[in-house]
Amino acid sequence: MIVQAALIGFAVLATSAIACVLGANHLGLGRRALHRAGVRALRAVGMGVMFFGANLVLGVLAIAVVRTLTGRFLSPYNLSDISLLSLSLLQGLVFAWWLGCAGSDME
Secondary structure: OHHHHHHHHHHHHHHHHHHHHHHHHOOOOOHHHHHHHHHHHHHHHHHHHHHHHHHHHHHHHHHHHHHHHHOOOOOHHHHHOHHHHHHHHHHHHHHHHHHHHHHHHOO
């Protein structure tokens, strides 16, 4: 478990460092742009987490409705699939981009 976490951490750190070097030296990207990009990424991830919470709540409510109306047992563990998290993060990313585009349209 520790080895797996260290391996993943190393891979992410290494690719991030390589991207920073390539971006700064070969693409002419500045540090301020990296900071703004980081802030935007964190905002998008935050929105994805909010979508994940909303999707979980709606999923649990749907399970409760199905149980009440049909008497059939449906487990909340059905919501534990990684695709719910992935799709929620994608929702947040698209929503964050939409907000960014709307802001530039308003100018």
